[in-house]
Amino acid sequence: MSVIVVGVDETDTAAAAALTAAELAGALGADLLVVSAFPTTTPDRTMSVEAPTARDAAEQLTRRVVATLSSAHPELRIEADQEPGRPGDALARAAEAAGAELVVVGNKRTQGAARVLGSVAGDVVRKAPCDVYIAHTTG
Numbered sequence: 581m582s583v584i585v586v587g588v589d590e591t592d593t594a595a596a597a598a599l600t601a602a603e604l605a606g607a608l609g610a611d612l613l614v615v616s617a618f619p620t621t622t623p624d625r626t627m628s629v630e631a632p633t634a635r636d637a638a639e640q641l642t643r644r645v646v647a648t649l650s651s652a653h654p655e656l657r658i659e660a661d662q663e664p665g666r667p668g669d670a671l672a673r674a675a676e677a678a679g680a681e682l683v684v685v686g687n688k689r690t691q692g693a694a695r696v697l698g699s700v701a702g703d704v705v706r707k708a709p710c711d712v713y714i715a716h717t718t719g
Contacts, residue, residue, distance in 0.1 A: 582610040586684040587671045587700070588645050589616060595645070596717035597686035602649045604684065604713070605656055612649065612658045613678050616642045617670035638662040668703025676709045683708045686717035 586601035616638040642660035663670035
């Protein structure tokens with residue numbers, strides 16, 4: 581069975597990309613893996629409790645997204661994952677671990693060449709071990 585990975589955060593752009601990924605997974609008969617990245621470093625070593633809190637927030641987010649997508653697409657097998665690190669790295673790592681055939685990201689902040697090169701989508705395009713689909717999620 582093929583796997584599609586979608587990256588999510590708290591933005592409307594990510595929610596729209598997740599819906600697109602679910603539609604693609606349904607059309608292609610693929611499983612869907614919803615991934616959220618979380619930071620691994622804290623500004624102050626005495627605040628090391630923030631790392632587990634960040635992981636917990638990422639887990640809560642992916643569970644909410646999975647519940648929403650499962651409600652809209654009950655035929656899909658959808659799983660959640662939380663990955664430490666920068667979003668582009670986290671998505672590429674999750675895609676490789678899952679043997680994904682496609683990563684879906686939104687087009688937030690991808691207007692203009694300079695912004696594309698610095699965006700999460702651009703980072704995923706450079707690092708992913710598979711095809712990347714940039715969903716048109718902004719006007």
